[in-house]
Amino acid sequence: MKLRTLGLTAALLAFTASAFAQVPDGGSGDEVGPAMSGQTGATAHTKVGSTTLSTRLGIFDRSDSGGASGNPFLDESLTVIEPVMIFDHQVTKDFGYDVKLSYDWVSSASIERLNKFDAQSGASGDNYIGLDAGFRHQVTSADNVSWHVGLASEYDYFSLGLGSGWSHTFAEKDAVFSANLNGFYDLVKPIRFDGTQDSTESRRSLAGTLGWYQVLTPKTHGELGVTYSLQSGFLETAYNAVVLEDPTAPPNPNLANNAKGTEFSEVLPGTRNRVAVFGRLRQQLGEHDAIELGSRVYSDDWGIGSYDVTPRYLHEFDSGLLLDVRYRFYTQTAADAWSDHFTGAALPAERTQDSDLGKFDSSLFGAHFTWEKWDAGLNVLNRSDGLDHVFLSLGWTTSL
């Protein structure tokens, strides 16, 4: 049923795109296609010798006073401060590279909670560092290949990522086809809800994406893509727990609301297969205005199905200030293993109370401004289970 929905949605998106195509055959022009592809991964063309440095500071904040929202047994408050830097250099007409560096300083109630336990006393925050180097080659006038290698590290986590991509421009069709394959190998030191640490586990992820970018009319273009990914290994969040409630038990001081119950580690399947179809269309309205409609439909074998719809409006002021406002509605079903309450004599073999695997809807309101070398954005998200968040970012890009 879910896969049928995916197929129908893809067909509907493409049919909608076809309906906009009104320009007769003839002519050529591969100049604009690749430079405007977004999520589908086609390579952008830049000038030989150009070097750019982009930096950004992002602040993410989610408040959850005493577990009032989401998981009732857990305070899910979280603050992340994230600087990101990208250095990009086009060495020759046929070759360029970029280096991405990101750092996260994470402060969360779940980390502070671990401080209660002797094995993790002193735990106050987490530091994440990610480094990724990407290389792009133009192999023919119509074909580009790219590959990247990345590392990420935290106190209890290490990840190695590798990926490659290929894109082909169909000049006569104003289209770009792209294919990308990415793999990750992760090592996790599982630190459990009670501070104990288990032996190191591994996780493997592989994702393939096929994309299609299309110019439809002189004022309309869009893209469509599908990603299939599979994961195996340790797929739980190590410190996640479920609470087996027992009204006859004494209050548990380790739970956010001193509930009566006992915690047990989260257990999830050892494999996960996911498929997502996404697309969007952008239409220019006037010289300085455009609208976009995007959507994504998702299904996996853990029982989660979701879709989002994102309308967007862009306006360029006479001063050069670019305004980009969007609304995103998102909804997902719960994973089969998820429940908000576990009672009875025994727990199911697979179980989770992770709020992000439960059923919820969300509405995101976003505004982004770009002016010369600067840009700033604010996203405000309201979630039906109360786990609202705010994301604020400030970016700066310069040519070196």
Next chain:
Amino acid sequence: MRIKTAFLLLFAAVGATGCNTVEFYEKGALTTPVMALDMPGTLAVSEQKIFYSTEGAAGGLGSTAGGGCGCY
């Protein structure tokens, strides 16, 4: 079988969109700032991580499928 059907439907439908061509001299509007599909690379890094870490259905935006702690 259903996966195959879905994928065939998808790409048959996409192929149907590529039957028309826009003349080179008609494409100026597509190069204006309001028509650029790419978001800043640094913003993409942050937003993909947020979606991946706060939604059970994230992954599949292109390069983000796994990796990263997901500990947000």
